[in-house]
Amino acid sequence: MVRIIAFLVGLFLSGWLIVSAGFTTYEMITDPAKPTVEKLFHKHPKPVSFAQDGPFGEFDKAQLQRGLKVFQEVCAACHGLKQVAFRDFAALGYSEDEIKAIAKGWPLEVPSINPETGEPATRKALPSDKLPYPFANEVAGRAANNNAYPPDLSLIVKAREGGAPYIYSLLTGYQQPSAELLKQFPEAKPGTGLHHNPYFHSLNIAMAPPLTGDGQVTFDDGTPSTVPQMAKDVSAFLTWAAEPKLEARKQAGWAALLFLLIFTGLAYLSYRTIWAEKKKH
The missing domain is CATH 1.20.5 (Single alpha-helices involved in coiled-coils or other helix-helix interfaces)
Known part of the structure; x- marks a missing residue:
């Protein structure tokens, strides 16, 4: 008797699952979900190649040095590289004296303690220091950026789908929302403190365009500092920061x-x- 009851219960549950699956499939076919604004207007990364791509690719040290300069003069105001020390720049082709000069001239000082008073203080960076984060903590970072927290960029290339091409596309993809987008989805218009970028997952990003025009950074090797060039160089540099042992x-x-x-x-x-x-x- 128990086996018969168990069989009937199992048969009932199986039938219920089959009927439910049938109704769900029918509804999906007859009344499909409406496409979202992200599905229709989000763009995939631009096709861009880097020297380190492929099984035989190697980092272009000149490009990495240019990318470091873009990071130093543009990105370091809001972002840090807590996994990278100044002495690691030796891999980019810098000498010990050049590394000391870069650390000393970094736009942000390193948190420290005043040995005389014991109070919190700051000092010039040393080659052994990690690249400093510009804010004391997340609360301070959000307070200074319209409640958006600027992430540390040490592993950003590995943390974002698309890698370096995504970073490049994001930096060069700021634009006004299209008339078609606003017609279909008027609520997608960027709000206060937001900027339209179709390469960002939600289309609107709190980060203002960091690369505002050609010539924003002057490269030591004379390479023209166009926006695409600066974006590509800093993307390559962030790839090295995330995978410094890539070549090895x-x-x-x-x-x-x-x-x-x-x-x-x-x-x-x-x-x-x-x-x-x-x-x-």
């Missing part, structure tokens, strides 16, 4: 692949040698 990992990968190929060849030859005589019988 690629080299290790090729070495491992070569080892596996050689090992496979030796294993096959050993197999042929060991079983050659036995296969004759």
